[in-house]
Amino acid sequence: MQLFVREMDDIFAEEILNWSYDAPYDFYNNEFSVDARSELLNNSYFAILDQQEELIGFFCIGESAKVPNGTYFSAYPQDYIDVGIGMNPMFTGKGLGLLFFSYILNHIREVHGPCPIRLTVAAFNTRAIHLYEKLGFVKEMEFCQKEIVFKTMIRKLPR
16 A cells, blocks of 8 residues: 655545544544644644545644643643644454555654654554554553543654
8 A cells, every 4th residue: 555645634634523433443533623633734644635625534744633731730841743643444353454554654754864753642552552662662661630541652763
């Protein structure tokens, strides 16, 4: 499967906001709103498409990739590029995560050069955590927001 990065647009944003995940991943379901749409169109989100122009997922970088409450726990020291990802629920659990996230990491490296990367993941999402560990991420810290435990994971530059 070939993947491509595209600028986020209204059509991709609306599709993403209507995705519906099965439990326990329904935590990641969104409610369509003007604010949610504006967030996706704030120039920090990008769509990932396959060769048939089907929306496979998205990623964001910077502030949009951070859980707001994490700043109270000093979860986001400087010197990292924060990344957040979401995969179309039609493709989750089918062994495509490694290809999908590797592609995103390679794209970030092409745009920003070699850099340390950080992500934040809900602690219950062991499937994602396993993928991140395969790609060299290690747990840095944990914090809570609204009774949900989050982990920050980092991938430093190779020495």
